[in-house]
Amino acid sequence: MDRINFVTSTSRTLDDKLLGDVYSVVAPSMRSNSGYYDPSSIEVALQAYEPHRFREWSQPLLLSIFAYDGEKMVGTGFLKHRKFENVTTEAGGYLFGGFILPEYQRQGIGRKIIETQIDHAKRIGIKVLRGNASEASLKLLQDLGFVEIGKHEDDALKSKDGAKAELHTVELKLQ
Numbered sequence: 216m217d218r219i220n221f222v223t224s225t226s227r228t229l230d231d232k233l234l235g236d237v238y239s240v241v242a243p244s245m246r247s248n249s250g251y252y253d254p255s256s257i258e259v260a261l262q263a264y265e266p267h268r269f270r271e272w273s274q275p276l277l278l279s280i281f282a283y284d285g286e287k288m289v290g291t292g293f294l295k296h297r298k299f300e301n302v303t304t305e306a307g308g309y310l311f312g313g314f315i316l317p318e319y320q321r322q323g324i325g326r327k328i329i330e331t332q333i334d335h336a337k338r339i340g341i342k343v344l345r346g347n348a349s350e351a352s353l354k355l356l357q358d359l360g361f362v363e364i365g366k367h368e369d370d371a372l373k374s375k376d377g378a379k380a381e382l383h384t385v386e387l388k389l390q
């Protein structure tokens with residue numbers, strides 16, 4: 216963890232190189248969840264992170280965080296505004312794209328990325344942060360103060376028994 220360098224950016228666009236690097240982190244990271252989800256459904260879910268698709272739906276970004284080991288990107292996390300019931304777009308924040316390369320997981324990188332997202336959200340006046348937690352990220356988000364407020368079926372992911380996978384909707388209220 217000492218040699219990991221965190222680069223945060225409030226730039227609203229991602230260039231082709233960054234989009235390629237993000238995919239090269241997300242693909243193995245998502246596949247590392249094959250103990251939780253049906254592997255062929257992971258391949259379908261992964262399509263959302265193909266550069267041309269991710270470029271579209273990730274915008275407009277408030278914050279991107281990239282973790283590097285030397286030149287190599289090893290972790291990602293993003294923040295954008297989102298409107299929730301009774302919460303304006305400006306006061307709502309949505310965390311997404313939290314992925315760590317398998318060989319870098321469980322070293323505190325994901326925690327550091329989420330802490331940075333929370334700090335930035337507070338600074339810019341976000342009052343409610345939400346995200347969708349996988350089975351792998353739920354406990355970590357709860358440790359950081361998020362509470363589960365519901366579940367929703369993912370469009371692509373299936374559980375090992377073939378049913379639609381349910382992701383956990385988590386929320387953190389900020390002062």
Ligand SMILES: CC(C)(COP(=O)(O)OP(=O)(O)OC[C@H]1O[C@@H](n2cnc3c(N)ncnc32)[C@H](O)[C@@H]1OP(=O)(O)O)[C@@H](O)C(=O)NCCC(=O)NCCS
Binds near residue numbers: 354
């Ligand atoms: C979930 C993830 C982002 C966490 O990042 P990380 O750098 O590994 O996490 P940290 O080292 O900061 O924190 C470790 C905690 O994360 C949780 N965690 C990490 N990997 C996990 C796994 N495979 N299963 C269950 N919990 C896991 C645990 O709570 C763990 O605490 P513990 O080691 O005391 O049990 C990362 O493991 C990952 O990319 N996983 C695969 C993709 C994914 O599910 N991303 C989330 C999309 S919503």
